[in-house]
Amino acid sequence: MMLLANLTLVLLSVIVGYIVFRFLSKTSIIHVLKKWWRFLGEKCYVYQFYKVPKFNEHMQENQLYRKVYVYLNSLPGVEDSDFTNLFSGNKSTEINLVLESNQVVLDNFLGARLYWMNEKTSSESLILKIRKNDKRRILVPYLQHIHTVFEEIEQKRKEVRLFVNVETELQRNGRWRSIPFTHPATMDTVVMDTDLKNKIKSDLENFLKSKQYYHRLGRVWKRSYLLYGPSGTGKSTFIAAIAKFLHYDIYEFDLNKIADDSDLKFLMLQTSNKSLIVIEDLDRYLNEKSTAVSFPGISNFMDGIFSCCGEERVMIFTMNSKENLDPTIIRPGRVDVHIHFPLCDFSGFKSLASSHLGLKDHKLFPQVEEIFQIGASLSPAEIGEIMISNRTSPSRAIKTVISALHSNNASRVARRLSGNGSGRGSDELDCKSGLFGRESSNPMKEFKNLYGFLRNKSSRKASLDFDAAERENQNPNPNPNPNSSHQS
Numbered sequence: 001m002m003l004l005a006n007l008t009l010v011l012l013s014v015i016v017g018y019i020v021f022r023f024l025s026k027t028s029i030i031h032v033l034k035k036w037w038r039f040l041g042e043k044c045y046v047y048q049f050y051k052v053p054k055f056n057e058h059m060q061e062n063q064l065y066r067k068v069y070v071y072l073n074s075l076p077g078v079e080d081s082d083f084t085n086l087f088s089g090n091k092s093t094e095i096n097l098v099l100e101s102n103q104v105v106l107d108n109f110l111g112a113r114l115y116w117m118n119e120k121t122s123s124e125s126l127i128l129k130i131r132k133n134d135k136r137r138i139l140v141p142y143l144q145h146i147h148t149v150f151e152e153i154e155q156k157r158k159e160v161r162l163f164v165n166v167e168t169e170l171q172r173n174g175r176w177r178s179i180p181f182t183h184p185a186t187m188d189t190v191v192m193d194t195d196l197k198n199k200i201k202s203d204l205e206n207f208l209k210s211k212q213y214y215h216r217l218g219r220v221w222k223r224s225y226l227l228y229g230p231s232g233t234g235k236s237t238f239i240a241a242i243a244k245f246l247h248y249d250i251y252e253f254d255l256n257k258i259a260d261d262s263d264l265k266f267l268m269l270q271t272s273n274k275s276l277i278v279i280e281d282l283d284r285y286l287n288e289k290s291t292a293v294s295f296p297g298i299s300n301f302m303d304g305i306f307s308c309c310g311e312e313r314v315m316i317f318t319m320n321s322k323e324n325l326d327p328t329i330i331r332p333g334r335v336d337v338h339i340h341f342p343l344c345d346f347s348g349f350k351s352l353a354s355s356h357l358g359l360k361d362h363k364l365f366p367q368v369e370e371i372f373q374i375g376a377s378l379s380p381a382e383i384g385e386i387m388i389s390n391r392t393s394p395s396r397a398i399k400t401v402i403s404a405l406h407s408n409n410a411s412r413v414a415r416r417l418s419g420n421g422s423g424r425g426s427d428e429l430d431c432k433s434g435l436f437g438r439e440s441s442n443p444m445k446e447f448k449n450l451y452g453f454l455r456n457k458s459s460r461k462a463s464l465d466f467d468a469a470e471r472e473n474q475n476p477n478p479n480p481n482p483n484s485s486h487q488s
């Protein structure tokens, strides 16, 4: 009897507690209590105040004010402030929160609480309130942190531009012409092995944070990527995605419009930092010797030794094939990361079906998988095109992909029978006709192996190679890598 009464009492207290909690959380009482609590807590400390005025005594704008202002308006704490202004941003859907005058916004940094007030009296200024105990420990790193965040925000706001070099005679306006870069590709829209994509993203992010590291090594702060694979596999699209990801301008070098080595150097010196330096189809220039720039000229350019005045460049070179090249052109240090873009396999097909047709599964998928397994393949560009033209009927789209794969397979077998299909050179010839042979019998498996290779063995290689697993297996003693610690 006693036990039952106790149980009822506990149950009743839980119900009452729950109702009170619901009531408090639905009303503002809990916020009022929190505010009082904070107010009482604040009274127990001694504070120091710093004023950041908007203008100096000569009425010139204080750059620090602008940095702090942009930083504060990006803080999640602005949303919690009692009063916040809403403004439309640069893009039509963008809404910015801007702190109202005399509102306080709270920030946390390295375990310390900091209070900012947007003071608008006779002169505008921002006031920082910080506990005296915390001041010595955090003030300097906190101001550096504000500077870094401000730079990141500014970089993201900046319009990305595409620069192309023009012939010498137009020199009076400079050699670069630019337009806003509005390519719609993003890291999300590029079809690629997810692990590999994440690995590349984090490689880029690590690069951005590595200024001190590169300087300590006495190296130019640049990172170079080689994107190679058959036509239509997404190399150029991936460059666009990287530019968006980094918010970097693109400088695309057309080597046919460059007079000689010193002209190349001159153009490089005219690029700005925080930019992508791109040479598309580098293998074509080198193999066909179609440019007036010499081999050492290109090598020096790739080494980044021209970036005397600015840095933070990401260099990207694309190629259809690494074969038939002088290997020194893509040696470690000159090219840091090799990324293979293979033809589609079944998993790539499924990603395209999902993005282009909204299909996660379909009764014809097993049939598609089967034909991929016997070695047929198309480029993502070809499969994507078929899907776009048949997007009103997913079944028709898949059937068309199946017949395209069948005819690819038939021509592959015919080539093999006629003795022309065994070498990689002939695969590349096929690239030009639009129907491709495969560089490996199972590119995605190869991709995954390669990625596994990167994860397990990158610490021993100077350049990351997403296509080196097989070579690595044949060579149990690869060169040790002195620079690997920042790479993975």
Ligand SMILES: Nc1ncnc2c1ncn2[C@@H]1O[C@H](COP(=O)(O)OP(=O)(O)OP(=O)(O)O)[C@@H](O)[C@H]1O
Binding pocket: 189, 190, 191, 192, 229, 230, 231, 232, 233, 234, 235, 236, 237, 238, 320, 341, 379, 380, 381, 382, 384
């Ligand atoms: N992996 C992919 N993910 C998404 N779209 C792709 C992919 N590969 C190709 N495409 C689509 O195919 C078209 C051609 O791709 P892209 O120009 O990037 O190929 P590429 O590898 O640069 O070819 P090339 O070697 O001929 O220059 C683009 O419209 C792109 O949207």
Ligand SMILES: [Mg+2]
Binding pocket: 235, 236, 237, 280, 318
């Ligand atoms: Mg391309």
